[in-house]
Amino acid sequence: MTMFDDRERAHEAQFAREEEMAFRITARRNRLLGQWAAVQMGLTPEETDSYAKAVVQADFEEAGDEDVVRKLFGDLTAAGVDTDDGTVRRALAEKAIEARRQLLQSE
Structure with a gap:
């Protein structure tokens, strides 16, 4: 029975590491997005x-990325920046790749 308990603990630990990494990537991505929009x-x-921190905080409003996209698009439009939803979503995808790369290099 101990072997099964050990395997279960190992799977739980792996899951926790993966969830923590996903959270860190998302937070870094949002900070990079905030810097890009700024x-x-x-x-x-x-x-x-300050704006980059606000973008990170905006992600806690609801599940998924829509709250971040909505904030960025609204702020960019209000600032008179000629942009569209597709541009913001492309930046989101690019910054996600960059955030993952940065975190993997730092470990």
Whole structure:
């Protein structure tokens, strides 16, 4: 029975590691997205840092990426940046790849 308990604990530990990594990738992606959008809006470095944190926080509003896309698109449009939903979603995909790469390199 101990062997089965050990296997179960190993699977649970692996699942926890994968979930933590997914959370870290999403948080880093959102920070990178915030920085990207801040450049588009012409924000100062201080404003960029604050805005990137706000984008990370926006992801906690609902499950999935729609809350982040909605925030970015709304803020970019309000700032007079000529953009569309597709541009924001492409940036989201690109920053997800970049975030994963950065985290894997840092380990």
